[in-house]
Amino acid sequence: MDIYTIPHREKYIVYRPLKRLAFVANAALVNLLVKTRGDPTSPCLAEHRESHDFLKTIGFWELDPPPPPSPSLNASFTPTVAVLFLTTACDFRCVYCYASGGDHAVQNLPFESGCRIIDAVCQNAMDAGQEHFDLNFHGGGEPTLARKTFRRLVDYARAKSLPCQISVASNGDWNSEERDWILEHLDNVSLSFDGIQDVQDRQRPLASGQGSFETILETIRAMDRRQFPYGIRLTVTNESIDVLGRSIEFLCKDTSCQTFQIEPAFDHGRAQRDGTALTHNERFAAAFLQAYDIAASYGRHLYYSGARPWVLTSRFCQAPERALVITPGGSLTACYEIYSDDHALARDFFLGKLDDNGQIHIDVEARQQLFKKLEERRTLCEDCFCYWHCAGDCPSKTFSGKGHLYFGARCDLNRLITKELLIRYITDGNGIWQGTERGIGGDC
Incomplete structure (x- = not known):
């Protein structure tokens, strides 16, 4: 599970790029996530039922989809x-x-x-x-x-x-x-x-x-x-x-x-x-x-x-x-x-x-x-x-x-x-970004 925490003002953006999921959290929730190591069955969640349920509702505990493959050095060039x-x-x-x-x-x-x-x-x-x-x-x-x-x-x-x-x-x-x-x-x-x-x-x-x-x-x-x-x-x-x-x-x-x-x-x-x-x-x-x-x-x-x-x-x-x-x-x-x-x-x-x-x-x-x-x-x-x-x-x-x-x-x-941009996406999603974006962009 790829998870990044990005400082934002006095809080953090919790970001799972492969899951296309982002939201703003306080330091307490970030520390809890660090302790769980992405495991929804972690014992440390027992005293944090509300946080556990919120994370479950937004799909946070779901596994990452397969990442984009890296090109092979030996792949044919076609x-x-x-x-x-x-x-x-x-x-x-x-x-x-x-x-x-x-x-x-x-x-x-x-x-x-x-x-x-x-x-x-x-x-x-x-x-x-x-x-x-x-x-x-x-x-x-x-x-x-x-x-x-x-x-x-x-x-x-x-x-x-x-x-x-x-x-x-x-x-x-x-x-x-x-x-x-x-x-x-x-x-x-x-x-x-x-x-x-x-x-x-x-x-x-x-x-x-x-x-x-x-x-x-x-x-x-x-x-x-x-x-x-x-x-x-x-x-x-x-x-x-x-x-x-x-x-x-x-x-x-x-x-x-x-x-x-x-x-x-x-x-x-x-x-x-x-x-x-x-x-x-x-x-x-x-x-x-x-x-x-x-x-x-x-x-x-x-x-x-x-x-x-x-x-x-x-x-x-x-x-x-x-x-x-x-x-x-x-x-x-x-x-x-x-x-x-x-x-x-x-x-x-x-x-x-x-x-x-x-x-x-x-x-x-x-x-x-x-x-x-x-x-x-x-x-x-x-x-x-x-x-x-x-x-x-x-x-x-x-x-x-x-x-x-x-x-x-x-x-x-x-x-x-x-x-x-993530902050804008989160704002547009009423506090949670779940993969939608205002438009379709280019690559370069």
């Missing part, structure tokens, strides 16, 4: 998600871009390379008896700028005998013809858009230096008119923390978007070079929680990838197990954010290559080494109440020059937000 980094070209110059998009010589993924990746994951999905496979366009540039290849690969995937779910992570800077084509041919869009005009124009300018707010707002309105499924990802810098609530209020009032992902600008790429990474974690947490409450009041869901109490997992991200991710240069990576051979973490995350003959080569030893590092890191998290949610956290943000076992301020941020 991904059913194709992730294509089409290009390093970008028509934006976002101040925090992890890939410094548009600053380097342009590399484009050949059409034939994309086809081979699609072929492989489609076959894996068919062999597994799945009803569909997935195709995601992503990468260190703007995928839709590789217009011809993008469209040909969408058509190629659609022509497969197995249905395909197709999505793109995009800045949304499309003309009317591009917009119509994307909304006609894709299933989902993950749109990067940072909120009110002042923030969007400052943080996500066009390559020309002009603001992008009005153009992207028209893309959002077009998706709303079509009732097209999309989510919005907002990135927060030190400068934009204090207006995050205003941005979410605006988006809830003026758009039909149902899901918002909020992430701090991380210290990679342009953010590292120019000092635009977010450093005020406590202010970010407060702003996030305010934004969460605003979104909830509109019936929308808002989340941050490091704090996901509704997720039970043994791995922060499923990409290393489920996705075949290819860079424009033909390298196979285990992470959406490790995009090029010269990335500082490429040695940890690059797991193979697509050769000139279209053959996929997986470096089994490199993959096993990555899995070992992920598991070594997570093992050190066993005493943390985020263990089954954060699961060691995002490796691209936690692996560093200090190694893969470094735990920094992001851990404190994850715990702070997770704790405050």
Whole structure:
């Protein structure tokens, strides 16, 4: 039985993550639980019948369900998600871009390379008896700028005998013809858009230096008119923390978007070079929680990838197990954010290559080494109440020059937000959280 007690003001949150159960207790009840060691027949309960009955009523004495399994080091790699980094070209110059998009010589993924990746994951999905496979366009540039290849690969995937779910992570800077084509041919869009005009124009300018707010707002309105499924990802810098609530209020009032992902600008790429990474974690947490409450009041869901109490997992991200991710240069990576051979973490995350003959080569030893590092890191998290949610956290943000076992301020941020979300869930449940949540969140 996994039980965590989390100090909260002068009391404690008693939390059983696998059971999806949480409530607030005083020190006396916490001490009683420690004595019982989760045993409802413990003699020490004889003098505490009322506490015993309360715990029984809420299902506290029930056993944990089976935990999410940990991936096997020796399991075969049969991904059913194709992730294509089409290009390093970008028509934006976002101040925090992890890939410094548009600053380097342009590399484009050949059409034939994309086809081979699609072929492989489609076959894996068919062999597994799945009803569909997935195709995601992503990468260190703007995928839709590789217009011809993008469209040909969408058509190629659609022509497969197995249905395909197709999505793109995009800045949304499309003309009317591009917009119509994307909304006609894709299933989902993950749109990067940072909120009110002042923030969007400052943080996500066009390559020309002009603001992008009005153009992207028209893309959002077009998706709303079509009732097209999309989510919005907002990135927060030190400068934009204090207006995050205003941005979410605006988006809830003026758009039909149902899901918002909020992430701090991380210290990679342009953010590292120019000092635009977010450093005020406590202010970010407060702003996030305010934004969460605003979104909830509109019936929308808002989340941050490091704090996901509704997720039970043994791995922060499923990409290393489920996705075949290819860079424009033909390298196979285990992470959406490790995009090029010269990335500082490429040695940890690059797991193979697509050769000139279209053959996929997986470096089994490199993959096993990555899995070992992920598991070594997570093992050190066993005493943390985020263990089954954060699961060691995002490796691209936690692996560093200090190694893969470094735990920094992001851990404190994850715990702070997770704790405050649990309090909200408990309040919504009239004192007890039993697994329901205001919305359905994403993974990362």
